[in-house]
Ligand code: ADP
């Protein structure tokens with residue numbers, strides 16, 4: 001039995017899904033596979049696991065719930081534990097590097113990648129009585145594969161008289177991919193639609209579509225805050241950097257703080273937020289907040305000066321967001337939200353804003369479906385999303401900001417109608433929406449390299465990967481490229497997994513890194529390779545732009561960071577190892593600082609992302625344990641005081657990196673090779689990569705710019721204004 005607190009029970013009763021409990025449970029008991037579709041916020045993620053728990057599904061086995069996003073796995077496990085009034089030993093989470101799962105865990109939230117790994121070790125998932133695949137509409141690669149695998153596992157478990165239930169949960173879109181795919185489910189699973197109480201949301205399109213959507217978003221938010229009645233504002237932009245910029249700008253405009261510049265040493269979000277909090281208290285004590293807003297008729301309202309010409313000329317003249325003079329005394333409680341934000345910061349969006357303030361959350365598309373922020377009445381939608389594009393032929397990746405799909409724009413708008421009628425301000429015209437937006441976003445599996453999952457599937461004895469029941473199949477070209485790259489690595493031979501391939505697949509990193517680990521064992525270089533692989537596998541370890549108030553300060557910091565990185569690079573073979581060496585030394589130095597309890601300061605001062613360093617540490621532990629399990633007599637440890645590699649070791653490390661990335665070589669373009677038309681100065685750092693027509697460049701901060709080696713291998717090519725190589729190591733001269 002569950003003993004919920006009465007406040008929680010009251011809140012639950014308001015959720016539309018609660019009325020459907022009986023029907024849902026009957027459907028589940030009568031069918032092996034059930035699809036539950038419902039609007040975001042209807043209570044799927046928080047309630048369905050509790051229904052199952054109360055119906056006895058967790059008595060002998062666990063209830064497993066997968067989330068495509070780590071953020072959601074953590075915060076949903078916490079929320080469900082809180083609602084059930086139990087500890088996180090009972091309702092727990094497991095993500096790639098961390099978790100709080102115990103032997104007593106009954107409901108386990110995890111990322112879809114974690115469950116896929118478990119399938120490899122226990123194909124029938126015998127620990128579970130039911131698997132919920134949440135957010136299936138997001139179409140993440142791992143969730144897609146899990147659907148395919150579970151469509152086979154469920155009948156197998158039934159045959160053995162030990163049934164497993166599969167519940168697919170999704171927003172109400174594109175369900176046909178699951179129901180009308182006969183290869184996946186011969187008899188289409190029943191779909192239960194949760195009718196959510198969705199209040200009408202009035203959509204306001206801009207008359208014109210401007211390039212500078214960040215500035216538009218700022219202006220719109222300011223106008224809503226100064227002119228419209230109470231209610232939270234949710235702003236969608238594309239990435240972490242944009243979120244930070246906009247948050248800073250909004251906080252600055254609605255000055256809540258005095259003497260910020262003086263008291264503020266580090267400009268991290270947490271400092272800023274707590275400072276605002278304190279400042280607010282002071283302000284609120286001193287004077288009662290005056291109401292300055294006149295009520296506006298919401299049904300007949302358009303923001304004055306919405307699309308006037310003045311805005312247009314302003315927009316063309318500068319890149320920065322302009323400032324508007326504000327005459328309201330009502331404070332705006334501005335919070336950022338993106339997936340790399342620390343979880344205690346993320347949790348703030350669920351709390352009531354301080355009294356007398358209006359909540360404004362600036363978010364990436366994390367807030368689209370996975371997290372429901374309470375009391376949002378206004379949505380400001382840039383209409384943009386940042387996607388990682390991957391060229392199937394050349395392998396070039398690029399981050400591109402593009403229009404999102406109609407489906408996700410509608411999800412975003414829906415966020416405004418959870419508590420009362422709401423408004424969505426789209427910063428683009430209806431013509432753009434109708435003519436340019438695609439209906440749906442492309443499933444992730446069709447836009448990234450599939451090497452790792454190809455190998456994993458081979459290891460699970462899926463012989464003909466092209467026949468696998470994918471909800472949406474990757475195209476043949478992607479599969480062929482993956483197969484041939486795996487053959488080159490030696491992970492496959494004649495389409496069969498080699499013993500090297502099996503060793504590689506054990507590591508939770510890309511196959512090419514797995515190979516580097518497998519090779520290092522022979523050379524006694526493991527602690528270094530582990531550290532390099534861990535660092536290369538984590539995003540954004542070295543920061544590029546300092547976040548400070550003054551440009552002066554930013555410039556100084558950048559110079560300081562650059563000098564530090566050149567120092568880390570060292571000389572000789574160390575320098576030739578390039579970016580991996582800088583990462584290795586950066587991690588080493590950070591861990592060293594950590595032994596004195598100075599990690600955070602060290603990261604701030606040297607331009608390292610604190611959370612990345614922690615992730616790298618966890619991955620190092622995980623990789624080390626994995627190796628120890630397979631090689632019992634190895635005595636490797638994760639040493640926080642790992643000495644830098646010797647010159648000889650650096651040379652061997654370069655060879656190992658070459659073995660892993662040998663298919664990604666680039667050759668320096670010689671000045672005499674240049675055509676007349678090509679600008680010699682601009683091409684100083686240019687290389688010719690394998691199969692690319694256009695030149696590729698050493699990235700801005702590359703330590704190899706001084707030596708300009710003739711041949712290099714790279715981790716990845718990405719495209720911004722030009723094509724740049726990331727993770728570069730020299731392979732010449734020998
Ligand atoms: P769905 O999965 O259908 O989108 P959820 O189960 O995630 O819906 O959310 C149901 C309700 O629970 C929402 O109103 C949401 O605001 C609330 N909720 C979810 N997480 C928290 C939390 N950490 N704190 C407070 N409320 C939350």
Ligand code: MG
Nearest residue numbers: 044045369370
């Ligand atoms: Mg959900």
